Amino acid sequence: MKQEIVVAYDGTRQSRTAIEWAAAECRVRHRAGMTVCQVWDGPDPERVEAVAAEERRLAGLRLSEGVRLAERLLPGREIRPVLVRGDPKDVLVGLSRNAAMLVLGHRSVRGLAGLLRGSVSAYAAAHAACPVVVVGAPASGPPSGGVMVGIDAARPAGPEADSALRFAVEVARGRSLPLTAVYATRGREPEGERALARIVEPWRARCRGRPRIETRVVEAPPLPALAACAREAWLLVLGAHGAGSHGAGSHGARARPLGPVGQGLLRRASCPVAVVHPVWPIPCDISMI
Template sequence: MRREIVVGFDGSPQGRTAVEWAARECGTGRAELTVCHVWDGPHAEREAAITGQVRRLAGRTLIEGVELAERLLPGRAVRSILARGTPGPELVSLSRAAEMLVVGCRGLGGVTGLLLGSVSAHVATHARCPVLAVRRADPASPPSPGNIVVGVDGSACSAAALRFALGHARLHRLPVHVIHARKDTSPQPGWEVERWLAETVASLSGDHSGVAVTAGAVSQLPLPALLARSRQARLLVVGSRGLGCVRARVLGSVSQELLHRASCPVAVVKQHD
């Protein structure tokens, strides 16, 4: 079965970091890499010259992203897609056949901008595969050697997030810390939460032998608990929505806040039928 990782690139520092992360994922897991740049421009015939100029600029931006990926993956073929349209829907369309979609959290904006914050939220909500959102980092600095932190709350999305985190950890030989954050007013006794957490981890980690897993419950709201742990993490993994979200098409408030405020890259995982 063909495995593909798609990365959105707009020429911004965040876009370059996204390509670096995507290439690293392909280098470790042997998936194929597709670099995509989405552009838009005037549609009126009288503005055809402007449209052509914008398209040429978009093409050069795409080449820049592909060349960066090829330098990071010597000897490997890198697929490229130059799409015209709205970035969010175009990337979501590509996600249907992808193993992972990688985007930057901020971009250049304007006509050629691809990775605006609203785009990362859109793809995290609607993509058909896990979405990895990264921020700008010093290209000379390797990823943090920390662990993978995954937040769980008993929802189907958080179970999918845990499965993703365990698979990612096995691939990259990283430890996993599973955290269940709850309000102090929760009626569930602490020992029951700990037992539920241990049983959940045990039920999902059987196929990922060799991965070091720790787990714990904290009496804290999920957002501040996960933000604090993101400071020392290599990757933060969450479900696209938790038990408190009633609409499947709405990105959970915690996931959305983490996309823009976490100190490390964030993977948002959705549970699909």
Template structure:
């Protein structure tokens, strides 16, 4: 990751990827940096004809289609953010490999929630996990209808690996001039009244004491950042309930949901199982996935 690097966005011509281009252009403007629009062109590696067919139109063929896809995306970006320096490139290779490589010099990588062509299946199954696990900068997945006046929503789990997500969320709130909601859900895998003897509440024997512990987890997770970003108003929100519905419901009033790539407790394996699928497919606003800086 290069904190001063451009925003990178992957495009494939789909409506979702063009929405991602618009978001990426706004993000580049916020950061005062450039925008790099990338189209992964996998067909040369597959040894298929790239030019127009002998009996087809002169502007037909895969190469011309790729160029039109890129030109449309670059034009859209320049229309949305006229002052941003926008560059476009067609790169031969598999989309995830191309995006991962470009993320090494980027400050942010942006993708749509659905795709076609070169980016088909980008957020289905293991490909989303791959991008989040191996990308070298934060990954912003554009989806939903964000409340542009709403706060940045931060999923807090208290793990050291999530520190980068906390910092990123504060920085985003500062850039956008909005508040931050730091949400920590506890006891998420058990409904009230559960009698599992191994459940933390039963091990502690005092729900009040357990809640106090979780309050400290939330407070410690954001400690120091409030001083670094004094202009950001912070709401600490502690919820006893399940993580997925808590975050999905809260995302209805947010303009961005920020999560760490790994976690503990309720967020263990966030990008490996059902929680990640729920967020990527059901969050009502864009989701930013931030890996630990030390990974």
């Protein structure tokens, strides 16, 4: 099973928070190492060579700062520095192919050339080959809601819900947090609670109370409902929907666009947001987690 956690670092407060979040996750994944990546998007080759050299020097200094932070947080663990000049989207998606997780600081814009502005955040979520976690500012206090996972109970149970639940279970178990599966519906659906329970019940049986899994049906449009849930959560987990290919990136990853709800939550959620693809491997035995 892949153990490496890749973190994008550009020297901003948000990217330092991303390293801290990833380091804490590494500590509960006993064999996990970390890759700290600084994507150097320097000047065009036609520009003065001295300017390019200075850009590279500054990028290297930012990377060294991120590596030192990771080493302080994870003494004795392997920390791999990566300094790359190129398109941040393609570089990070490429690194995701051999990673257990890709962690990004919300609104990291300097060295990552606006990674989480506009369509680039959707690109990372759609093309990464591993779960993507977007981390904002540090929480002011411990959240009461633990891990929450958005489930569309109106859809037939499938790989999207299973992958999102599997990831949520893994993180909640590692952090000893409760897990809540949330179904947001625009109108009253008497079958909603039962449909959600049918999706969650197999995971309750596998987990045997570790973690405890609750269900919640919220009668509100998905975006405001899940944004409200995020205010009490430590982590909000979303599945990347779409069974068919919607185009491939330069690394051949299958694109699964988030849609307006997922993109809105990346911008608005007050807790870290994880986006999990249905292609993420699901083990047969939950005891492996």
